[in-house]
Amino acid sequence: MARTPLFQRATVTRIIKETADARTFVLAPHEGAVSYVAGQFCTFRVRVDDVELFRSYSMSSAPETDAELMTTVKRVVGGRVSNWLIDNLSEGDVIEMSRPAGKFCLRESERPLLGFSGGSGITPVLSLAKSALATTDRRVRLLCVDRDRASAIFDATLEELVARYPTRLEVLRHLDADSGLLDPAAVRAFVADDGAADSYICGPEAFMAMVEEALPGPGAIFSERFGAAEPVVAVAEPEPTATPEPAATAGTVTVILGRKKVTVPRNAGETLLESARRGGLTPPFSCESGNCATCMAVLTQGSATMRVNDALTDDEVAEGYVLTCQAIPDTAETTVRYE
Ligand SMILES: Cc1cc2nc3c(=O)[nH]c(=O)nc-3n(C[C@H](O)[C@H](O)[C@H](O)COP(=O)(O)OP(=O)(O)OC[C@H]3O[C@@H](n4cnc5c(N)ncnc54)[C@H](O)[C@@H]3O)c2cc1C
Ligand code: FES
Known part of the structure; x- marks a missing residue:
């Protein structure tokens, strides 16, 4: 089966400081242009303290609108790879990345697109929005949630897009610092008459679960989960039992x-x-x-x-x-x- 090798090298040609805690890395893959669709991600292989680690980062670029491949990384407190990338990568460095993967992509549809992003979840949502605006006539409405104004990634990029598509793109910003945590009523108020729209959701797990639950329907829901499943927390001390041997x-x-x-x-x-x-x-x-x-x-x-x-x-x-x-x-x- 002839397939592109899973990993290839790419040069970091440019680094864009989006916010104090987020960087966009512009990448030039050595094997030539990478074929991807908006909403997909690549997995990066890095060595941190002599340990090989793999982490996935979504494209913030869209193939139809950006000549360059871009991925945007936000620091996670105590996180090994996100902080290593932001603190150590310089322009001209070479990094190893997988071929693009993922199913958080646009489906053929004429329905409006609603995007719900929390923090770095805006990365694939921006890619999807750019692609939908450039290749379809769909209306695109984004509800972008961030802790505060300073941590809002792609503020200027989104403003430029709104200026370019004033009748088709709407961006509503929700800042926890001003309005507290987003709640189901705010999600439903944002959806308003667009219950039949396709909804794309990406952000912290609790945010995603709340939005998924709050959406009034009947539209389709597509979700991209950045993290591992939330650990199950035991509420009471369990009785000690011997760990069963797998059968x-x-x-x-x-x-x-x-x-x-x-x-x-x-x-x-x-x-x-x-x-x-x-x-x-x-x-x-x-x-x-x-x-x-x-x-x-x-x-x-x-x-x-x-x-x-x-x-x-x-x-x-x-x-x-x-x-x-x-x-x-x-x-x-x-x-x-x-x-
Ligand atoms: C499909 C996909 C797409 C993604 N796209 C993006 C993207 O576009 N942009 C983006 O910024 N991120 C994205 N992510 C998330 C990204 O892959 C990483 O998960 C994220 O950057 C955190 O990795 P890290 O190595 O920095 O943190 P990790 O080292 O994995 O740590 C994560 C958390 O666990 C805690 N932790 C780590 N080790 C321990 C320990 N021993 N004990 C207790 N706590 C611990 C850390 O404090 C931290 O809070 C994506 C993930 C997926 C799956
Ligand atoms: S380790 Fe991420 S899909 Fe298996």
Whole structure:
């Protein structure tokens, strides 16, 4: 199967300071122009303190409106990669990035587009808005939520877009510092008569859950999750119990990573990523929630079912690709190869 290699090198040609905590990195991939659609992301492989880490960042550019490929990164307090990128990358540096992935993309539609962004969630929402404005006649309305004015990314870019599309683009800013946290009533007031619109949501998990719940419908909802699922917090001290051994089930899982190949007995309910680790391998991963595609690999024998797939396209799934952090083998003998 001839495919573009998963990772390639790209030169950082320009760095734009968007806010005190956010930078746009303009990238020139060494293999030539990258083919992507608005709303997609790339996964970056970086070494921080001698540890290889993978993180995904969405494109803030849109292929129809920007000649250059751009991604926008916002600092996360205590975060290893976001802070490393912002503090260490300089113009002219070379970085490793995956091919674009993700399904948070425009669907063929004539309905208005509503975008709901929280913080750095504006990155893919801006890309989608630029693309929809340039390639369709759809109305685009954005509700952009930030802590305060100083942390609002793309303020000037959005103002320029509104000036360019005054009858089709509306941007409503909500600043927590002025109005407190956004609530369901404010979401419904913003939607008003556009309940049938397509809604695109990206931001912190609690913000996204609130918007998803508040949307009155009947329009379609598309969500991009940046983080891992919220950890489940135990409310009461659980009774101590012995950790059950995973149940073995008939068959084996074989994992090929680079020049290493391991075969382990199949365990019921175990993902391919977990099987690979049990076999002593250290495959790439980032979110472990089915959002980022860092852990993708191709099945060369057998089949597997993904619990969540918010990253691979239908074509990639048809070609046999799986998110190994989500894929549980259906077959007794299963082989997966990381590329
Ligand atoms: C599809 C996708 C697209 C994305 N697009 C963007 C984008 O366009 N722009 C953007 O800015 N981000 C984006 N993200 C988020 C990005 O990938 C990173 O998750 C984010 O930058 C944080 O990574 P980090 O390495 O800085 O933080 P991490 O080091 O992963 O830390 C995250 C948080 O966990 C805490 N933490 C870390 N280690 C520990 C520990 N041992 N104990 C307790 N707490 C700990 C940190 O304090 C921090 O709050 C996207 C994510 C996905 C999945
Ligand atoms: S690690 Fe992100 S999808 Fe598997």
